[in-house]
Amino acid sequence: MSENTEVKATPNLRLKGRLMSASEIERTLVRLAHEIVERNNGGTNLGLVGIKRRGVPLAQRLAAHIAKIEKHPVDTGVLDIAFYRDDLSTRDIRPVVTPGALGFDVNGRDIILMDDVLYTGRTIRAALDALFAHGRPKSVQLLVLIDRGHRELPIQATFVGRHIPTSRREIIEVKLNEIDGQEEVLLVELAD
Numbered sequence: 001m002s003e004n005t006e007v008k009a010t011p012n013l014r015l016k017g018r019l020m021s022a023s024e025i026e027r028t029l030v031r032l033a034h035e036i037v038e039r040n041n042g043g044t045n046l047g048l049v050g051i052k053r054r055g056v057p058l059a060q061r062l063a064a065h066i067a068k069i070e071k072h073p074v075d076t077g078v079l080d081i082a083f084y085r086d087d088l089s090t091r092d093i094r095p096v097v098t099p100g101a102l103g104f105d106v107n108g109r110d111i112i113l114m115d116d117v118l119y120t121g122r123t124i125r126a127a128l129d130a131l132f133a134h135g136r137p138k139s140v141q142l143l144v145l146i147d148r149g150h151r152e153l154p155i156q157a158t159f160v161g162r163h164i165p166t167s168r169r170e171i172i173e174v175k176l177n178e179i180d181g182q183e184e185v186l187l188v189e190l191a192d
């Protein structure tokens, strides 16, 4: 855990600690940008696709870092995946793709899907379906800021900011300035 100052969790959740500060998030994104460039031969064929909501600022920030490192612009796009609860049949929670423009042509591109947290893998499974509805990429890699384990599908990330082993009662809360007006990663637990 990083040093804890004035961190607060949502009321029905118990704060267990701060996993990353703003500067730690920033340093991690810079490292991930270098890893992406190294693995993708400079990244000229890359397209970064952020999963709404917090994957979107992550993709934009990583595109800016890669553009700075490699001195070329990097396309970014958005996948919008809404969740609904299917109470009538399975009581399962299924991600649903909201149709809409992605932002650039994915055909033939090396795509990096981006999200803040990887947990069961169901969001990523739906995102892959959504992505291929937009076209046929040359390759797809996955980047997540936090991998907390507990996969229910055979999905793994190509680039990981931090591996955080968790219990199922725990929740990772990623807070990003663009969406939350604050910047940190918290570990919280459902209160009894």
Ligand SMILES: O=P(O)(O)OC[C@H]1O[C@H](OP(=O)(O)OP(=O)(O)O)[C@H](O)[C@@H]1O
Pocket: 051, 052, 053, 054, 083, 115, 116, 117, 118, 119, 120, 121, 122, 123, 124
């Ligand atoms: O691997 P999974 O089990 O699919 O879980 C990971 C997803 O859960 C979170 O989204 P959440 O539903 O909390 O929406 P939000 O980030 O927009 O609040 C997170 O942002 C990932 O998209």
Ligand SMILES: O=c1cc[nH]c(=O)[nH]1
Pocket: 117, 119, 148, 170, 171, 172, 173, 174
């Ligand atoms: O702990 C979790 C699990 C899924 N999504 C999150 O944002 N946090």
